[in-house]
Amino acid sequence: MNSTQSRKSDHIRICTEKQVESKKSTLFECVEFADIDLSNRIDEESFSEENIDCSITLFGKKLNYPIIIAGMTGGTAEAEQINQNLAKSAEKLGIGFGLGSQRAMIENPGLASTYKVRSVAPKTLLLGNIGAAQLSEYSPEQIQSVISEVGADVLAVHLNEIQEALQPEGSWTxxxxxxxxxxxxxxxxxxxxxxxxxISKTTAESLKSTGISGIDVGGAGGTSFARVELERSKDSIENFQDSGIPTAGSILEVRKVFSGLLIATGGIRTGSDIAKALALGADAVGIALPLLKPAQESSEAVTKKLENLVNEFKTELLKLKSQTVNQLKQRKTTISGELEQWV
Ligand SMILES: Cc1cc2nc3c(=O)[nH]c(=O)nc-3n(C[C@H](O)[C@H](O)[C@H](O)COP(=O)(O)O)c2cc1C
Structure with missing residues (x-):
C-alpha cells in the first residue's frame, strides 16, 4: 500500500471506530419555518408519491431526491466494496453519488477499478473528486483522463486547507x-x-472568478477532518477540531455572493436538516459519515438508512404544505441565536 492508499484506509478505520464529529453545531437548530401549519395532519393517502414530488434536476440529470452521497473513498479493496454498495443504492433511489479523491488512481492506474461504479450505477449523477493540492501536481489532461475513465458527470475539487495543514504529508497551495x-x-x-x-463569503467570491459551476459548502457540524487527522497523528496540531463555519452559516455566507449551484454538506443528519438547508438556499444536500458503516455492510443497508431519511424529509414537506422542492424553497424561515450573526 502506498501512502495515499494507507491514508484512505486510515480514514475509513478512524471514521468507523472513533468519534470524529465536530462538537460544533451546524446551527440548523436556529432555523424555524415561519409559516408552518401544525393543523395539517399526515395520513397514508397524502403521503403517497402522487402528492409529493421531491425531484430536482442537477447538472442536467433528474434526481428523485435532492441528495448526494458525498465523496468518501477509493483506492483500496475495501473502498471498492464501499463505492459499489453506495453507488448501487444511489442508482436504486435516484440520488447523486460522489467518489472519494481519485488521487490514488492517478498515482497508480491499476487502482482505477476501485472507483468504477458505472456497471452498477449507469444513470446516476456521478461526481469525480480530486484535492485542490493535487492541481499543482497533475495537469488538467491527467485529471480529465481519470474523470473519463470512471464516467463522472462532474468533478468536485476539495479545498481542505486545514486538513492539508494538519496532515503530516499535506501541502498548502x-x-x-x-x-x-x-x-x-x-x-x-x-x-x-x-x-x-x-466556505465564507470572501472565499465564495474568489471561487466565483475561477469559473466553477457550483459550491459544496462542506460546513462545520458534521465530520471534522481535524479530528480524523488528530487520530492519525498525535503530532497533528490541536485546536482546529471544532472550528469552521457551521453548515447553516456557510449556506447564508455563500448565497450572499453566489447564485450558482449550492450543495450543503456537513452534519446533515435528519429530514429537518435537509428541509432547512434547502430553505436557506441550498439546491441539494450531501451526506457522508452516516452512510459509511452501512456501506461496509451492503447496498441494502445503505438504502435502508437513506429511505429513513427521505421519509423524514417527505414528512417535513407535508408539514410545510409543500408538494415540491421548489415550493419548500419559497417557505419563509426565521433565524435566531448564533446563526443570526451569519445573516
Ligand atoms: C471516511 C471519509 C472519507 C472522506 N474522503 C473525502 C475525499 O476523498 N474527498 C472529499 O472531497 N471529501 C471527503 N470526505 C468528506 C465528505 O465528503 C463530507 O464533506 C464530510 O464528511 C462532511 O459530511 P458528513 O458530516 O455528512 O460526514 C470524506 C469523509 C469521510 C467520512
Missing part, C-alpha cells in the same frame, strides 16, 4: 489560478467543495 485553468480545460463542470470548515 494557492489553488485559485490552477482551478481557473482546470475549469477552462475540463469537459465536465467543476464544483469546489469544502470538507468541514465551511
Amino acid at each position: 494557492n489553488y485559485s489560478e490552477k482551478l481557473k485553468q482546470l475549469c477552462n480545460s475540463l469537459q465536465v463542470p467543476v464544483i469546489a467543495k469544502e470538507t468541514g470548515m465551511g
Whole structure:
C-alpha cells in the first residue's frame, strides 16, 4: 500500500471506530419555518408519491431526491466494496453519488477499478473528486483522463486547507489560478467543495472568478477532518477540531455572493436538516459519515438508512404544505441565536 492508499484506509478505520464529529453545531437548530401549519395532519393517502414530488434536476440529470452521497473513498479493496454498495443504492433511489479523491488512481492506474461504479450505477449523477493540492501536481489532461475513465458527470475539487495543514504529508497551495485553468480545460463542470470548515463569503467570491459551476459548502457540524487527522497523528496540531463555519452559516455566507449551484454538506443528519438547508438556499444536500458503516455492510443497508431519511424529509414537506422542492424553497424561515450573526 502506498501512502495515499494507507491514508484512505486510515480514514475509513478512524471514521468507523472513533468519534470524529465536530462538537460544533451546524446551527440548523436556529432555523424555524415561519409559516408552518401544525393543523395539517399526515395520513397514508397524502403521503403517497402522487402528492409529493421531491425531484430536482442537477447538472442536467433528474434526481428523485435532492441528495448526494458525498465523496468518501477509493483506492483500496475495501473502498471498492464501499463505492459499489453506495453507488448501487444511489442508482436504486435516484440520488447523486460522489467518489472519494481519485488521487490514488492517478498515482497508480491499476487502482482505477476501485472507483468504477458505472456497471452498477449507469444513470446516476456521478461526481469525480480530486484535492485542490493535487492541481499543482497533475495537469488538467491527467485529471480529465481519470474523470473519463470512471464516467463522472462532474468533478468536485476539495479545498481542505486545514486538513492539508494538519496532515503530516499535506501541502498548502494557492489553488485559485490552477482551478481557473482546470475549469477552462475540463469537459465536465467543476464544483469546489469544502470538507468541514465551511466556505465564507470572501472565499465564495474568489471561487466565483475561477469559473466553477457550483459550491459544496462542506460546513462545520458534521465530520471534522481535524479530528480524523488528530487520530492519525498525535503530532497533528490541536485546536482546529471544532472550528469552521457551521453548515447553516456557510449556506447564508455563500448565497450572499453566489447564485450558482449550492450543495450543503456537513452534519446533515435528519429530514429537518435537509428541509432547512434547502430553505436557506441550498439546491441539494450531501451526506457522508452516516452512510459509511452501512456501506461496509451492503447496498441494502445503505438504502435502508437513506429511505429513513427521505421519509423524514417527505414528512417535513407535508408539514410545510409543500408538494415540491421548489415550493419548500419559497417557505419563509426565521433565524435566531448564533446563526443570526451569519445573516
Ligand atoms: C471516511 C471519509 C472519507 C472522506 N474522503 C473525502 C475525499 O476523498 N474527498 C472529499 O472531497 N471529501 C471527503 N470526505 C468528506 C465528505 O465528503 C463530507 O464533506 C464530510 O464528511 C462532511 O459530511 P458528513 O458530516 O455528512 O460526514 C470524506 C469523509 C469521510 C467520512
